[in-house]
Amino acid sequence: MDNKASDTQVSPVSRPCASTLERVLRDRKFAVTAEIVPPRVPNLSVVGKKFELLREVADAINITDNASASVKICSLAVCAYLVQQGGEPVFQVTARDRNRLALQSDLIGAYALGVRNVFAVTGDYINMGDHPAGKPVYDMDSVHIIQMFDKIRKGYMDSGVELRSTPKTPLVQPNFFLGAAANPFGDPMPFHVLKVAKKRLAGADFVQTQCTFDVPRVRDFMAMVVDKGYHERLHFMIGIMPVKSARPLEFMATEVPGMRVPAETIARMKGAQNPEEEGIQMAVETIQQVREIPGVSGIHLMTVSWEAVVPEVLKRAGLMPEQRGVSEIHSAAKSGNAS
């Protein structure tokens, strides 16, 4: 526990590749993930439709966990459904709704169902959502969850209890790809960089960031990351959000914590003849800019419920699987040998 987060000496990753997303990133291909927000009504047909739009173009699909602190179908159920459909989910877990027992049981449950990517965050505070009077859990913070999950990969629960059925059976070491969040727009920026370093020390493999509207800020953030060498061990995927109109931008600028939306961006959207087209164009431009930033390994597309735009954005940005050189990895995964 005495290791310093900024130490450059971090042991190399020795586990085999756990998922398609990890394969893509390890092979130094540009990775693309998308996101599905589960519905509230207990019916997965909507998810099925969204999944069909994304399955061929994204390397993996994040399933949010009660996003914005509002009740939705649980992330684990949707992840299991995606696995059944032959998809590759990223299981998002927040510290808001689970204590350390629930975090671990959900993780091993997800693993048993075939989930191989996990992404841990602290989570929006409960008063942002539809049950503001509820008791938030926060038994652990995001760094702790990552540390605990990494320990599970080594065959031990958080308490040190071994992961084996009987004392005679071998230790089970579930192999999965472990992700963390980062926010280049948070203050103070060097502290947010240090927090990424802590997550790296805790065992994170990849990072997905908050949505980008302010590219220079991401540039500064990544410059600090690269300067410290954190990108050598962590794969950075930058969050991108295509929007249909100026309204969500205004909302994000004022209401959503941790987001920076420059006034010019809002003005540009407001002045657009065809806002949808402008939104796509803006997303493509942002992607092209962040792609050039040293240390960036991929993008994470958050579309709220506009999944249909993802293929178009990727096509224009030149990031379809064949253009990224990942088609083979995808077909290998389908035939069942991801590693």
Added chain:
Amino acid sequence: MFFNVKAKPWYIRLVDIGEQFAKVPMFDCSMCGQCVLRSTGLTCPMRCPKQMRNGPCGGSMNGKCEVFPERPCIWNLIWERSAMLGWEEKLENINPPVDWRLWGTPSWWNLLTGRIDGKGHAVEPKKESEPSQTNSGGTTT
């Protein structure tokens, strides 16, 4: 009339009162029983609504807390004060999760008895000895 539900032996109670007297007004201490003030720029992180122990959450901006915008982000204060005290390096260590068995007990006592270490990190109690000084709900085996 003054029945103390969380009954503690008088000497622990004394330490408890002493610590509360010193820390509650000064640091807005919540008596977590595992004080990390020494590694967080003498600023108590348990004031953070998300009880983050390892740095700001993603919503911390312009020095304000995302949950209660009228309050400062405690981790922003920790950053500034650590810099002021020259304690930046201490922010690099990972503080372990809270050991809830210690909640509501005096850190000073826990430090004295070796239940926490100098950094305020909980030390697992010996199996045989019941952690009777803590207000744990169940029994430890």
